[in-house]
Every structure is written in structure tokens, then in C-alpha cells.
């Protein structure tokens with residue numbers, strides 16, 4: 137049975153993930169109109185028919201999602217329309233603040249039109265999408281993710297991608313895909329690649345790219361499951377009181393490798409770097425004595441690979457390029473300095489800003505099962521790995537760069 141996706145205008149209006157609408161200022165109306173036109177170009181015309189939905193298992197029980205009710209006034213979309221959207225999409229919310237499972241979909245069969253008209257708007261709306269029970273190759277994995285709108289697959293800019301420069305975990309035949317863990321699926325495909333095993337514990341951050349995809353091809357066989365944490369960046373900002381919001385907007389921070397080192401967080405951990413238990417503050421940097429002279433020189437040189445950190449510099453409050461909403465977008469482990477305060481004050485302030493939205497009931501905890509694929513929008517969410525679990529395991533990951541950067545905020549913005 138084919139289903140029809142609701143008009144994109146409705147879909148755009150229902151993308152609030154926390155229920156607090158930041159878009160009420162008349163002065164922003166023209167800018168919003170431009171954004172909407174831009175989105176229409178990105179996502180294409182409204183939907184027609186979508187074969188993937190015919191395989192959707194609509195019997196999956198839906199949870200309450202109070203933010204959706206709060207975010208939709210009767211003038212925007214009727215309750216009947218709301219139910220129709222959910223029914224057609226077959227989404228099942230994972231947490232009151234973010235995430236939805238999309239049941240009954242084989243990602244190897246999903247077409248570009250379905251991605252543009254259903255999954256990409258849903259990613260904007262929910263921040264995170266979960267597809268369980270997948271059995272796909274790294275090539276199929278990459279084919280799926282690269283069809284999302286606004287992606288930057290240009291080879292020239294890819295060569296400058298700081299995430300791909302010398303990353304030993306990327307598959308030689310498929311450099312857009314990294315291997316995480318300690319197992320391999322195909323010796324020919326993994327040839328020469330050194331899988332990354334995150335060993336840092338909790339470390340809240342947003343990846344520097346627009347979208348990230350993780351696929352659990354093999355999970356540890358024991359009863360203990362590995363978990364990853366996600367938080368809603370819009371909600372994290374909106375939880376703050378007015379004074380802390382203002383301080384966050386005014387914060388002019390610089391990010392880089394000055395207190396740690398360039399490279400993987402695993403390597404930082406191996407060299408002695410440590411974050412606080414809540415994953416928000418560097419409590420011990422990497423000692424200069426633990427660096428080679430060349431590493432020390434690179435770390436102290438402000439010109440060393442600035443692309444990796446430049447897009448974090450400034451306020452941790454940013455505007456999502458397509459929803460226009462303010463969100464927290466930052467990487468505490470790489471905080472180097474902040475205008476008007478010393479580094480300890482800056483670390484304390486950033487921790488204070490991030491803590492409410494990344495703790496307690498604000499956090500979605502995902503327990504990984506074999507075949508899980510999680511796709512998330514780094515522009516509206518924060519995430520943290522947790523401690524590794526013993527046993528053979530393999531994940532595939534793609535950091536998918538997008539062309540449109542995060543918007544900056546002025547201290548007076550709201």
C-alpha cells in the first residue's frame with residue numbers, strides 16, 4: 137500500500153524538537169522566507185508515492201511525544217493531520233525530546249526521492265533516526281547516506297576534509313566510511329585500515345559535519361550492551377535561564393588542540409587526557425612531555441589544521457541553517473581559550489551551559505543491537521560515547537559534510 141507524504145510546508149512547520157519556538161520576530165520574516173525557498177530547493181517537490189513505506193510495520197506501538205503537541209498550534213496543523221503524518225511515516229518516537237525509530241525499512245532499497253521527501257525532513261524534525269535489523273554492506277551504507285540533501289561530496293573539498301586527512305580507520309576502497317571496533321567484515325575491504333576503538337568514556341560533543349551515520353555491523357556477544365548518549369541541542373539551549381542564555385550567546389571561545397593534541401579522542405585518552413565524569417570539562421590535558429617534538433610544535437602552532445576547529449569558534453549558541461532555531465553546537469574537549477576570562481572560568485561556564493540539557497531526563501540512551509543504524513543531525517543534537525564493552529565488535533561510520541554552515545548568533549538574538 138502506498139502512502140502520500142504530507143505537504144512539505146506542513147513538514148517544515150513541525151520540526152520543533154523542544155516545543156519552544158524561536159521564530160517569532162517580524163524582523164526575521166524575510167530571512168525565513170529565503171530559508172524556506174532554500175529548503176524547497178534542497179528537498180525537492182512534495183511527495184508522490186513511496187515504496188519503502190509499503191514495508192513499514194505500522195503495528196509498532198507509539199509512545200507519547202508531548203513536544204509534538206506543544207509545537208503545533210491548530211492554525212499550523214490539525215490533530216488529524218498530525219496523526220496522518222505519523223501514520224504515513226510509520227515513525228515511533230524514542231524519547232520525548234529527540235529521536236524516532238523507522239520500522240520495517242531496508243536501507244539498501246531506499247531511493248533518493250524517498251530520502252529527499254521523507255527521511256531528510258524527518259531527520260530535521262526528530263534530530264535522530266533509528267533503523268533496526270539492517271544487513272547492508274559498507275557500500276550500501278555509504279550509498280544511502282550520500283543521497284541526503286545539501287551533502288558536500290566534492291572531491292576537492294573532500295581532500296581538505298580534516299576528518300579524512302590521514303585517518304587510519306577509513307576503508308582504503310571506501311574512504312568516506314570509517315571502521316570502529318576490533319573486528320572486520322571483509323579482509324579485502326578493510327585492507328590496511330586500523331579500526332578506531334573509542335575508549336574515552338563520556339565526552340559530549342557535536343561532530344563537525346552536518347550528519348553522522350553509525351551502523352552496528354557486529355556487537356559484543358555478552359549481555360552488556362554498548363551505549364551512546366544523545367541530547368537535543370535546541371532543548372539544551374532553551375532550558376537555560378535568560379542570564380545564562382545571554383552569557384552563552386556572548387561567549388567568544390576558541391577551539392583547537394592546545395590542551396590536548398590533534399587526532400582521535402582515543403589517542404588523547406591514551407596520552408593521559410581526561411574529561412570530567414559528566415563529559416563536559418577537560419580536567420587533565422595532555423602533558424607536553426607526552427608529545428614528540430613534532431607533535432608539540434604542531435600543537436602550539438595556531439595555524440595547524442585550523443579547518444578542524446574553525447567552525448566551532450565563537451559562541452556555543454548557533455542557528456540551525458534549515459530550522460532557523462538556536463541550538464548548542466560545541467566541543468568542550470577542544471576548548472582552548474575564551475575572550476574576557478581565563479581557561480578555567482571558560483571551562484566552568486561551558487559546563488554550566490551544557491549540563492542541564494545533557495543530563496538526567498534530557499538524555500536519550502541508545503543500547504546498540506546488531507543491525508542498528510543510527511543517523512543524526514549534528515546541527516541540532518549533541519552526543520557522547522560511553523565506556524567500551526569487551527568483545528569482538530564492528531561499526532561503520534560516515535561523517536557526512538554538508539554545504540550550508542551553521543548560522544552565527546548576535547548577543548541580542550533570541
Ligand SMILES: [Fe+2]
Pocket residue numbers: 341342343519
Ligand atoms: Fe562524535
